[in-house]
Amino acid sequence: MTRSGSFITRTDLARLDAEDPLAFARDRFALPEGLIYLDGNSLGALPRAVLPAVQQTVSDQWGQGLIRSWNDAGWIDAPQRVGARIAALIGAAPDEVIAADSTSVNLFKALSAALRLRPGRSVILGEAGDFPTNTYISASAASLFARDFKGVETHDLMAQINEQVAVVVLTHVNYRTGRLHDMAALTQRAHQAGALILWDLCHTAGAMPCDLSANQVDFAVGCGYKYLNGGPGAPAFVYAARRHHAVLAHPLTGWLGHDAPFAFEKDYRPAQDLRRMIAGTPPVLGMQALEAALTAFDGIDLHALRAKSQALTEIFIALCEQELEGQGFALFSPRDPDQRGSQVSFTHQQAYPIMQALIARGVIGDVRAPDILRFGFAPLYLRHVDVWDAVAC
């Protein structure tokens, strides 16, 4: 991308940064010098709070405290504690979210539980083009529990939610297009049809507000390593509405989901609360890193976060279209910012070499086959001028 005259100037964007009520949050991250990171939708940047937390966990809690730290350092409660922090970002009650396992595994648990609550219905309804794990796990659960998985086109979703559907599984923000579903409308439609709904919030949590409680969402899952900045392979999370807790059942009946794990009882008796969604021993290093990372959201107004995210993506689209007209780029994300997550995708026949060239110039996005250039805008640590510098590089 080349620099040229533009209707938006860098000075305009510097002014937006000066007025940005979230500008202070950038200092909470350790960002590499001279790099513009537009891939926080894949792996979030490093919050400064993480390294000291991890060092303390390793040296003091593990090294010195040893086994005693399960209680003394609160390791055993980390899944609930981290879950409660995430709950605040997705409009759930503190006891409705737990951190555990990976998104794939949590999806399996939540989907299994949902199917059990709708025994007479034959269909798991998903979206064609959803992130592969969602379709793979949905198809697997369908096969396991003698249901059918149907992945339908986006425009057909509302029409396909009918009385045969047991559960609707959807990613709120699509990983390729950045398209944002209407959570309220789809959840309401699912409930009208007597179905349950499970939202994948991988590209939502930490990027925008989201109100699971107000929408009476049944289940949700999401990862800890994108906009939540929990680090590579951070623990994922699972949400279940409190009204379902007492009847939740899934096949991963590991010992730490037991009501009294240290009683070592002969038979599985699930925890009274959402701990029943835990299977094995929690990954403490990842939990402590994620817990520290989430402090980067302290005092952040999620509506301001969304407003900044929309401004960043709007500016990026406007600048790209100004600068790159006629060069083979086509906007692949929704033009309406209210239908768009915190990412912008363009298609281009030479997507891969273009991204390689950008990375060589210090602008990191990524590519999704065959021809999609993907740029994520993490509003917690990106500046408005970064958008200008990325396009001008």
Next chain:
Amino acid sequence: MTRSGSFITRTDLARLDAEDPLAFARDRFALPEGLIYLDGNSLGALPRAVLPAVQQTVSDQWGQGLIRSWNDAGWIDAPQRVGARIAALIGAAPDEVIAADSTSVNLFKALSAALRLRPGRSVILGEAGDFPTNTYISASAASLFARDFKGVETHDLMAQINEQVAVVVLTHVNYRTGRLHDMAALTQRAHQAGALILWDLCHTAGAMPCDLSANQVDFAVGCGYKYLNGGPGAPAFVYAARRHHAVLAHPLTGWLGHDAPFAFEKDYRPAQDLRRMIAGTPPVLGMQALEAALTAFDGIDLHALRAKSQALTEIFIALCEQELEGQGFALFSPRDPDQRGSQVSFTHQQAYPIMQALIARGVIGDVRAPDILRFGFAPLYLRHVDVWDAVAC
């Protein structure tokens, strides 16, 4: 426990330490001053290599490398790399072990795969009194795949392995008694009956040699945080004999188990190799910690390790029986060192307050309800004199 005249003297034990061919390994660990840690069977001590590895992972690889580190720092291959290191400790080929998830989740995957290989057989056979996760997950898998789970008494195991059994699930070393099963005999018996066998190596890996290949074991699982010293909630591992790889199938069909995960294909197509046992994104911090921890085994002769472990437990039993006669302690572990893992359990009616008193004096073991005092002897970092000091404290 009180100090008194004894047939074994501390000087005898100091001499054993001076002659110990594994004595050098203790320096590979950061052990708290003045503490005797006999709970490495629950959470292994901190290897010195871990902190720098974790710091580098957080600061440099994540903080500076960001998304590029999935390839540049080899994060994506960590499950195989760590698996290969563990394979060397359990007598498996490097490509037969992969690090992933928790033991509970791996057990579910391996058991699901095993059942699919024995469709006409109705029974999952386990041991009554096995670690709860094993019986809970076995019962869950039985219910899911329309089989029966039978947990039988130890002495009845051989007799109960018959033509109805699809898979035998056993923990090699029992978590309460420390009793060591005869892996060769039980595996052979299972195979004679046409059944498969799945060994849980949680209390085996890193404590003694074990030869999965020579015994033609079908499946195995184990945790990373006991004798492997990978840290709290470290990634677990799963082994499958190479002859089963091409037909392995389980319900946790996450995207990273796909043959080409970054092709984002519509349908699940499992990896050609054991990567098909991976579900979601690997927990990188935990993986890097475990990988660094495993370097503590570099150059360690596992037969020497077992010999030292047996010496430590023999001395502990002898000293306890010398010193504590008539005080209500009864040996709960097998007296024959060849039938014992790297732990010694005693029962006592006042087990809990006794352990609290020991911990207050700087000797850490643990208690398993109702009356079991459990002491683990990690031969990589314990000295012979530690045994004397623990009993004399």
